Amino acid sequence: MKDVNPATAVRSPYKVAWHVWTALFMREFVSRMTTDRFAPVWLFLQPILHVVILVAVRDFIGKGRLIPGAEFIPWLVIGITTFIMFRTLWIQGMNAIQANKALFAYRQVHPADTVLVRCAMEAKLQAFVLMIMVFMFTGLGFDMLPDAPLEAVEVLLAMSLLGLGMGLTTSVMVTFFPESSKIVNLISFPLYLLSGVMIPIQFMPHGIQEYLLYNPLLHAVELIRAEFFSSYHAVQGVSLWYVYQWAICTVLLGLALHVKFKVRMVAR
Amino acid sequence: MDIQNEPAMIEAKDVWKRYHGPFGGGWVLKGVDFKIPRGVSVGLVGKNGAGKSTLLRLIGGMDSPDKGEIIERCRVSWPIGLGGGFQGSMTGRQNVKFVARIHGGNADIDRIIDEVQDFAEIGPAFDQPIHTYSSGMRSRLAFGLSLAFNFDVYLSDEATAVGDVSFKQKAKKAFKERVGQSSLIMVSHATKILEDLCQSGIWLHEGKAIWFDDLKDAIDAYHDSVGHKPKTKKAK
Numbered sequence: 183m184k185d186v187n188p189a190t191a192v193r194s195p196y197k198v199a200w201h202v203w204t205a206l207f208m209r210e211f212v213s214r215m216t217t218d219r220f221a222p223v224w225l226f227l228q229p230i231l232h233v234v235i236l237v238a239v240r241d242f243i244g245k246g247r248l249i250p251g252a253e254f255i256p257w258l259v260i261g262i263t264t265f266i267m268f269r270t271l272w273i274q275g276m277n278a279i280q281a282n283k284a285l286f287a288y289r290q291v292h293p294a295d296t297v298l299v300r301c302a303m304e305a306k307l308q309a310f311v312l313m314i315m316v317f318m319f320t321g322l323g324f325d326m327l328p329d330a331p332l333e334a335v336e337v338l339l340a341m342s343l344l345g346l347g348m349g350l351t352t353s354v355m356v357t358f359f360p361e362s363s364k365i366v367n368l369i370s371f372p373l374y375l376l377s378g379v380m381i382p383i384q385f386m387p388h389g390i391q392e393y394l395l396y397n398p399l400l401h402a403v404e405l406i407r408a409e410f411f412s413s414y415h416a417v418q419g420v421s422l423w424y425v426y427q428w429a430i431c432t433v434l435l436g437l438a439l440h441v442k443f444k445v446r447m448v449a450r
Numbered sequence: 451m452d453i454q455n456e457p458a459m460i461e462a463k464d465v466w467k468r469y470h471g472p473f474g475g476g477w478v479l480k481g482v483d484f485k486i487p488r489g490v491s492v493g494l495v496g497k498n499g500a501g502k503s504t505l506l507r508l509i510g511g512m513d514s515p516d517k518g519e520i521i522e523r524c525r526v527s528w529p530i531g532l533g534g535g536f537q538g539s540m541t542g543r544q545n546v547k548f549v550a551r552i553h554g555g556n557a558d559i560d561r562i563i564d565e566v567q568d569f570a571e572i573g574p575a576f577d578q579p580i581h582t583y584s585s586g587m588r589s590r591l592a593f594g595l596s597l598a599f600n601f602d603v604y605l606s607d608e609a610t611a612v613g614d615v616s617f618k619q620k621a622k623k624a625f626k627e628r629v630g631q632s633s634l635i636m637v638s639h640a641t642k643i644l645e646d647l648c649q650s651g652i653w654l655h656e657g658k659a660i661w662f663d664d665l666k667d668a669i670d671a672y673h674d675s676v677g678h679k680p681k682t683k684k685a686k
Contacts, residue, residue, distance in 0.1 A: 212540075212544065213540065290552050291552060
């Protein structure tokens, strides 16, 4: 009889999915690190430069530097880094299908796999970036160490899930309407302002705050600051559960869209 | 084992497929029916745009029919073709590793790499990005890669068309060695290689599939339909 090759013997569906994820993970990591000679440096330098420039700008303007219960620069750094984490997951997840199109020739690889794996990898990288930021600014003499580290991780987890959900959902949209990626890039800038990354929302009138609180990113950005600086007075009415609700809804919506349009996405 | 009573290896039941283009789309396959018995290699012939590649994609599981179904009672490879399956920015080695991993071959990844390198014979280009390859090199790599796994059926979409003489000899030899274990479903416009590797034929004509037990009949029918005198007849 024919000898059974372990490489093609029948595997359970879970095992197949696991094999695809490991393979994709390694591939994504290599391509992220070798897109050009500068890539691994740029990965860490980009958020750091981003922070440094914003800090410089805010320092230069010097207005509204009084943050209730927290030092200004650590307050800004942690907010920006968390926001960038979300945005990177979202944008990278959104573009995952386009970047891995050639791989759908193999029937094991589903479009959703590429988004999931890319977001998981990006979350790990961004967590690493965040740690570097914390150590760097602590080394510079700022009070950057989290007062409630585990709770901070919980907020970051919610933020990553939300990024994954948005990535999953918009990745389907972008596959069918490539124009929509422009809109996504366009709205990510106002989101930056509306999420209280640069401007403390506490100083805004209550009537406006009420509307701004519909944005889950504001909740997450405020919460992570509250976990880092225990004396910080976060905006009234923020809740982690609200962020998780958004995260769960977008993830489920994204997965449902992937199930519905899987065949049409692969066939493209 | 009774060949007669054994269920067909691949069975297409009234398969319909259409594509939605920007200006509407017509049906490519209009009720395709056939049964491929175990161990029989099949050549697919038909005009450009007759739906040969579409049918291969359906058999390869890359796409699903709008109506009808395809039943597979065997392990089928991905369609080995000129285009898909490789990411251009990655090296040949990285692509091979990826495919080995998704097929669960992480343990014997070195064996697979050796086998592919052996078959493809592309030398140092194996560590160059795929987009620097010529089409012949790509198809060498693609063919070698699929042969490193034991599929029951290999799907080839014009993969041999751009190969040189030595590559065609190699491909032929590889499949001759696997007679009785694996078979081939092949799209090609080169009659010679079809005759070398396949026994039966399917002629795709106007959205229907017509089965021929003998490949020669399929090729003749196809050539007659386009009003072309085949060389094989002249030689007689």
